Amino acid sequence: MKLILSIALLFSILSAGKYDKVKITEDMSYVFVYHKGHAIKIHRIQDIQNHLTGTYAKISYPCPGMCIQPISFNDKIETIGEVEVVKFIKNQVNNKKGVVIDARPKKLYNQGTIPSSINIPFSLSKNTKAMDNILTVLGVTNNSNGTLNIEKAIEIVVYCNGPWCSKSKQLITALLKKGYPADKIQYYRGGFQMWKSLGLTTVKTK
């Protein structure tokens, strides 16, 4: 009995994702990543009848406030989509070379976020001390002569609530002002709304 079970388990591990009905790309069904110490499988909801419901199915957004954002933030910072975010998690985050940053308020982050994201609320942009700490976390160090050493700054992907959200822009602007290298920043414009609209995995903080 044990043998049968372990064979079944082995088989399910080996074939994980192979028979997924809803894949991410043609050659990728899922990616594993750690989120706060737990291994999370990022894949897509497999129920083809599933509808987006709740907050992120909302389409009435007041502007001023939630105005549509341009496709690119500036010509030095690359805009990416879901496929690139998943690949970034697979290659950069899993190899400790990069981190995904959720720029929304903590409350929203706790309600659900992209697995492996750390939360740096945009509101910290104006807090010099907090920004200094954030830069240290992201690998920026101080040279002995007081200048910044950005050589070991890690790659980051920044996102917020959706294409109508300007919080990523505020955080990226603050990081650039601090001297963070633009070529290590990527902007996921679709944000949490588009992530959810494609049925991709999210995690809550309890």
Added chain:
Amino acid sequence: MKNLQQTVLFFLLSIFALAQNNITEQKSSVTIEVDGKEHIIKRVEGKEVYLTNEFSLTSRPSPPFYIQPFKVSKGVDTYGELEVINFLENKEGVFIDARLKSWFEKSNIAGSVNIPFKIFLSDNDKRDNILIKFGAKKKKGVWDFSKVKSILLYCNGAWCGQSPAAIKALIDIGFPEKKMKYYRGGIQSWQLVGFTVNVPKKEATK
């Protein structure tokens, strides 16, 4: 008294302004003209409007549906909603709904013309006539795209490979990448960020 009146007026105006779901801070709506027809592009009005139609489905089966990369090709710009609107306002070229006719007839983005993607995938007279209409020339089987118009393509959403397939097929026959634009979000993102869709009126049966 006059001061009070002014204050009240200002207050009412600001409430009115706050209740608006504008596109950007500068634009509340955009009127475009295509083939002598006027269309208004705007975001849905109201406060609690949710997307409940088939575009709120999260998990389209693969194959054939996979999440598309952010870019189709290096030289083809990916557009967001603001860039689509600019393209239409400035009459920069042809806005193509690359989906099948049945989809287009249900709902589409104002200002688009329907040219199903399959037409672009093979060498056929229909395709040739369309490309000639765009300003391309064919001499002894060789295409000259030096005077071709810009084209902007979209389909159902970030999970739809139809407009990317059309763009790739056009690249293969030498259509300049710089003259092609890709609205990756498609009609799904268009609605998720709050834009209204154009529902063509059925022509009265004789």
